[in-house]
Amino acid sequence: MAFPLTESQLKIVNHVDGALLVIAGPGSGKTRVLTERIINLLHLNKKRILALTFSNKAAEEISERIEQNLTEDVFEDVFVGTIHSFCLDVVMNRGNLIGLPSGMVLFESEADKMAILKRVFSEIPEVKNQFLGTSDKGKILKNCLSQISHYKQKFISPEVLMDSNNENEIKFARVFEAYNNMMLSQRVLDFDDILFYAYRIFSERPQIASSYTRLYKYIFVDEAQDLNAAQYKVIRALCNGFPTL
Incomplete structure (x- = not known):
C-alpha cells in the first residue's frame, strides 16, 4: 500500500505549466511522483504527454499505474517508454530525412x-x-x-x-x-545507432524536433540524473525552443 504523498510531493504533482526539476535521493519516490503528476495533468485535460524512462521496468510501472487510474481513451494521450524506444520510433519513421533507407x-x-x-x-x-x-x-x-x-x-x-x-x-x-x-x-541498425541517428534528425532537421514538441506539450524524463552525454544531447536537441516558463 502506497503512503500518502508529502506536502513537497503534492506541490510537484500539482505543478501544471513550466519547466520543473525534481532533486531527490534514491528511494524517495521520484518515479511515483512523476506518475502522479501525469495522472493529475490528464485529469485536468492536459493531454499529449511524453514520459521517457531508463528501463522497460520503469516504463511498465508508470503505464500500469496510469491505466489503473484513467480510462483507456485518456491513456492514449500518453507515450511512456524508454529513451531508446522513443528514439527508435523517430529513426524508423523520420530516418529518410537524413538519408537512411526505409524498412530498417x-x-x-x-x-x-x-x-x-x-x-x-x-x-x-x-x-x-x-x-x-x-x-x-x-x-x-x-x-x-x-x-x-x-x-x-x-x-x-x-x-x-x-x-x-x-x-x-x-x-x-x-x-x-x-x-x-x-x-x-x-538496411540494419545497431543499438548505438538509435541515439546517434535520432540526434542527427533533431539537430539537422529542427523542424522535426518542433513537430514532436507540438505533438507532446509535456515532456517528462525519469531519473534524469543518470542521463549520459548522448541521451542528454538527444533530449536537448528534441526540446530546443521548447518553452521553459
Whole structure:
C-alpha cells in the first residue's frame, strides 16, 4: 500500500505549466511522483504527454499505474517508454530525412554485428589490407566493434575522424565508414545507432524536433540524473525552443 504523498510531493504533482526539476535521493519516490503528476495533468485535460524512462521496468510501472487510474481513451494521450524506444520510433519513421533507407531493422546481437564487420574486412580492399600479416583476426574484430561503439556513443562520425591528424584514427575511420555503409546497404541498425541517428534528425532537421514538441506539450524524463552525454544531447536537441516558463 502506497503512503500518502508529502506536502513537497503534492506541490510537484500539482505543478501544471513550466519547466520543473525534481532533486531527490534514491528511494524517495521520484518515479511515483512523476506518475502522479501525469495522472493529475490528464485529469485536468492536459493531454499529449511524453514520459521517457531508463528501463522497460520503469516504463511498465508508470503505464500500469496510469491505466489503473484513467480510462483507456485518456491513456492514449500518453507515450511512456524508454529513451531508446522513443528514439527508435523517430529513426524508423523520420530516418529518410537524413538519408537512411526505409524498412530498417535493429541488430541487437554481437554476432550479427560481427558478421557485418567480417564482410567489411573481406570485401573492402582498403580495409582488407589492414588484415594482412595479422594472426589474431578475432581480437581485431572485437576491438574494432568496441571502438565503433565508443565513437557512436560519443556522436563521433567517420567524417570527423577523417579530419584527424592521427594516422591511426584516419585508418580506423575507413573501417568505421565501411561498416556503416555495409549496415545501411543491408538496411540494419545497431543499438548505438538509435541515439546517434535520432540526434542527427533533431539537430539537422529542427523542424522535426518542433513537430514532436507540438505533438507532446509535456515532456517528462525519469531519473534524469543518470542521463549520459548522448541521451542528454538527444533530449536537448528534441526540446530546443521548447518553452521553459
